[in-house]
Amino acid sequence: MSDLLERLRERGWRMTSQRRVIAEVLDGDHVHLTADEVHVRATRRLPEISRATVYNTLGELVSLGEVIEVSTDGRAKRYDPNAHRPHQHLVCSGCGTVRDVHPTGNPVADLPAEERFGFTVSEAEITYRGLCPSCT
Amino acid sequence: MSDLLERLRERGWRMTSQRRVIAEVLDGDHVHLTADEVHVRATRRLPEISRATVYNTLGELVSLGEVIEVSTDGRAKRYDPNAHRPHQHLVCSGCGTVRDVHPTGNPVADLPAEERFGFTVSEAEITYRGLCPSCT
DNA sequence: ATCCTACAATGGACTCAGTCCAAGTCAAGA
């Protein structure tokens, strides 16, 4: 994740302790935290960080393309730092766990022209649902 | 949609004017209204219908499997009465218009075993995004 | 036709996720 900090600095981001902590919290694979979870974890390292800053920073990371916003359940949005390798999501209907997955094929190609209603289709977002080993 | 009312009556639904109006509002193809939009339209026919009733009724229709809940944008959920023919959604990134679409192939099959993390995968929900003819 | 009652509707308070803003703070270039 330090390469993330590097990239951000190169783009002229002012590096504050808040932003550093948020970037650290988002480090790892299969990380899909809500803004609130990010806030809780960030607070453990930097007690006075505010909710507004967490929302601001996550929003910036999303517009910079460094983090992806995922809504798997219609409730709080989740933030996925694995933005540089295209992937889809597998969600457990029992406990809500989310995993990054890589289906075969090109999903957009599976939508025939006569089903496109004249749209220019650029992207397909897939949410697989099922039960994880411990919820089965 | 009268067949919907029929099915509901058979399942022992008490038929009230509120429920009838909500079912009528949801009639049609490519209908993807938010709860609030349903409420506004229902109010035109039955001025004193309450928000709570709209939410209750939509929730019941969803648990009965007569309506599908769709969250295309992480904001308000949308309600799709086309529940008896499996389909996916194509959303315009410009204006938010939603169309029901039918991709070829079986999306669940495109997720290889080694990408399933031991989950029992039962379903795949696809959101295609792009620009509609008038937003292009 | 009327009565009964369990199921349904109501509206207002409440929660949860997220946004907005005016005021204070501070990173980093001069």
Added chain:
DNA sequence: TCTTGACTTGGACTGAGTCCATTGTAGGAT
């Protein structure tokens, strides 16, 4: 080390949805 504009803060606010005590009523029983 000074300066300044970008960043942070907390609290008020919004939008979507839930909860609940009270009131109303569909539809079976009489």
